[in-house]
Amino acid sequence: xxxxxxxxxxxxxxxxxxQVLGAVVRRFGDFAAAxxxxxxxxxxxxxxxxxxGLPDNPRGWLVQVAARRMTDHIRSESARRRREAAAATDxxxxxxxxxxxxxxxxxxxxxxxxxxxxxxxxxxMCCHPALTPSSAIALTLRAVGGLTTAQIANAFFVPxxxxxxxxxxxxxxxxxxxxPFGLPARHERGERLRTVLHVLYLIFNExxxxxxxxxxxxxxxxxxxxxxxxxxxxxxxxxxxVAGLLALMLLTxxxxxxxxxxxxxxxxxxxxxxxxxxxxxxAEGIALISATLPKGSIGEYQLQAAIAAVHDEASSAEKTxxxxxxxxxxxxxxxxxxxxxxxxxxxxxxxxxxPLAGLELLRALDADGRLTGHHRVDAVRAxxxxxxxxxxxxxxxxxxxxxxxxxxAERDYLLMQAARLGEREA
Amino acid sequence: xxxxxxxxxxxxxxxxFTAWPKQDLQxxxxxxKSFNKELSASGELxxxxxxxxxxxxxxxxxxxxxLPITDGVFPEAKEFLAGYWIVDVDSPERAYAIAARASAxxxxxxxxxxxxxxxxxxxSGPPDELL
Numbered sequence: 001x002x003x004x005x006x007x008x009x010x011x012x013x014x015x016x017x018x019q020v021l022g023a024v025v026r027r028f029g030d031f032a033a034a035x036x037x038x039x040x041x042x043x044x045x046x047x048x049x050x051x052x053g054l055p056d057n058p059r060g061w062l063v064q065v066a067a068r069r070m071t072d073h074i075r076s077e078s079a080r081r082r083r084e085a086a087a088a089t090d091x092x093x094x095x096x097x098x099x100x101x102x103x104x105x106x107x108x109x110x111x112x113x114x115x116x117x118x119x120x121x122x123x124x125m126c127c128h129p130a131l132t133p134s135s136a137i138a139l140t141l142r143a144v145g146g147l148t149t150a151q152i153a154n155a156f157f158v159p160x161x162x163x164x165x166x167x168x169x170x171x172x173x174x175x176x177x178x179x180p181f182g183l184p185a186r187h188e189r190g191e192r193l194r195t196v197l198h199v200l201y202l203i204f205n206e207x208x209x210x211x212x213x214x215x216x217x218x219x220x221x222x223x224x225x226x227x228x229x230x231x232x233x234x235x236x237x238x239x240x241x242v243a244g245l246l247a248l249m250l251l252t253x254x255x256x257x258x259x260x261x262x263x264x265x266x267x268x269x270x271x272x273x274x275x276x277x278x279x280x281x282x283a284e285g286i287a288l289i290s291a292t293l294p295k296g297s298i299g300e301y302q303l304q305a306a307i308a309a310v311h312d313e314a315s316s317a318e319k320t321x322x323x324x325x326x327x328x329x330x331x332x333x334x335x336x337x338x339x340x341x342x343x344x345x346x347x348x349x350x351x352x353x354x355p356l357a358g359l360e361l362l363r364a365l366d367a368d369g370r371l372t373g374h375h376r377v378d379a380v381r382a383x384x385x386x387x388x389x390x391x392x393x394x395x396x397x398x399x400x401x402x403x404x405x406x407x408x409a410e411r412d413y414l415l416m417q418a419a420r421l422g423e424r425e426a
Numbered sequence: 427x428x429x430x431x432x433x434x435x436x437x438x439x440x441x442x443f444t445a446w447p448k449q450d451l452q453x454x455x456x457x458x459k460s461f462n463k464e465l466s467a468s469g470e471l472x473x474x475x476x477x478x479x480x481x482x483x484x485x486x487x488x489x490x491x492x493l494p495i496t497d498g499v500f501p502e503a504k505e506f507l508a509g510y511w512i513v514d515v516d517s518p519e520r521a522y523a524i525a526a527r528a529s530a531x532x533x534x535x536x537x538x539x540x541x542x543x544x545x546x547x548x549x550s551g552p553p554d555e556l557l
Binding site for chain 2: 416
């Protein structure tokens with residue numbers, strides 16, 4: 001293998017990726033082609049920098065390489081169009097091909113304030129409402145996160161060709177939607193920011209609880225989601241929900257090391273070794289959410305972060321301040337119609353008022369119907385039935401949940417729960 | 427050469443599996459994990475997937491209008507694909523040896539299950555000169 005970038009250079013490269021892309025899109029206009037050109041520049045940097053050392057102006061270096069790729073692309077495109085036009089009309093082509101190479105590209109691109117704006121603009125573009133979540137996630141990771149197609153494909157367990165196609169389709173969708181390269185109109189910005197945060201949260205969750213396959217955790221995705229949310233928070237430090245989401249990610253991710261055993265098996269919150277929790281990350285998350293809540297513009301991410309903070313502050317599962325968690329879920333329920341919130345509210349209710357009160361709320365959730373057949377409902381019902389002393393029903397529901405989850409680590413955990421209770425019964 | 431190793435099972439088989447004692451479940455799950463790790467370490471594993479339980483299985487056909495018609499209630503004894511491995515090996519014998527290891531995964535009481543594993547060669551693409 002050839003020399004590899006060290007961690008600091010890798011971080012620099014990834015931070016610069018959206019800035020360079022912004023600069024190139026501004027100059028040439030074609031987002032899809034510019035994105036490809038920047039990707040090639042990043043790959044060139046990853047192979048050349050370890051050998052030749054970091055350039056004096058890494059950003060300028062990347063912009064220049066990407067711009068050169070763009071000119072090549074424009075040349076071959078216009079040559080192709082020329083051939084097509086000549087074939088179609090048999091008329092001599094006259095206009096000269098653009099020659100951008102004569103310009104001093106690196107220095108003609110904007111200052112860092114513009115670079116920051118570009119990162120936001122790109123996030124808004126990549127999280128465009130016309131894209132499906134999986135497309136938005138892939139495009140965000142590549143265009144804003146600076147990950148290679150191979151890395152993204154690897155994180156989602158799909159072949160590289162599949163991911164390349166997904167990204168290329170996403171760019172076509174953006175192109176045909178005709179959005180200009182710029183921030184959305186002021187009145188649309190709030191709504192679009194929610195979509196951005198949602199996509200970042202999906203990336204985080206995909207890394208924290210993989211929805212497919214045998215790996216419970218894919219830390220690289222969660223780390224990337226945190227890094228990107230930090231970038232957004234740095235740019236929009238007054239937005240309380242951005243701060244809330246960042247705090248939520250930090251406070252959740254802090255438990256990562258304790259969350260799975262040596263063979264990747266799932267360890268639930270109550271059984272985790274809290275000494276393994278990342279204290280620095282918890283402190284950062286708590287400081288962030290404590291500073292944000294008093295600002296008054298309360299939202300779902302902030303409330304979820306506050307709940308995560310209560311869990312993280314407890315020195316043992318028994319010492320968890322469930323009444324406070326229940327109160328927070330009460331507020332969250334008024335704010336959100338999400339059935340998962342109803343489910344978690346039922347758990348908190350059970351912890352404060354006993355399992356029967358929790359089971360009562362689960363019946364309301366059944367009537368609601370939106371989570372019908374979801375393994376989480378079966379798993380929670382099994383747990384509450386176990387607490388209520390109804391072992392046979394608990395076993396049946398653990399098995400039902402095991403049959404419904406598509407995560408192998410979770411399935412194994414649920415089967416073990418059923419088997420554990422079965423043994424005690426025997 | 428690539429081979430697909432297919433492990434089958436019935437809905438009734440899944441129900442039996444969920445009723446195994448904890449120790450036996452643990453041994454079985456542990457075996458499958460280290461088996462996959464071994465195959466991956468030897469450079470022979472191309473892909474491996476476990477499929478969700480047959481209770482969620484549906485057979486789909488297109489109706490006259492091209493829309494899906496799903497069929498989903500199957501007899502207990504119907505065989506389903508439970509999971510598969512694709513391995514890239516040097517000989518069919520090696521593929522059979524890997525399949526035999528999977529077949530002998532520990533069952534109740536730690537005894538080898540000797541379950542049937544269907545081994546099929548994966549067809550390759552056309553040779554270059556035909557492209």
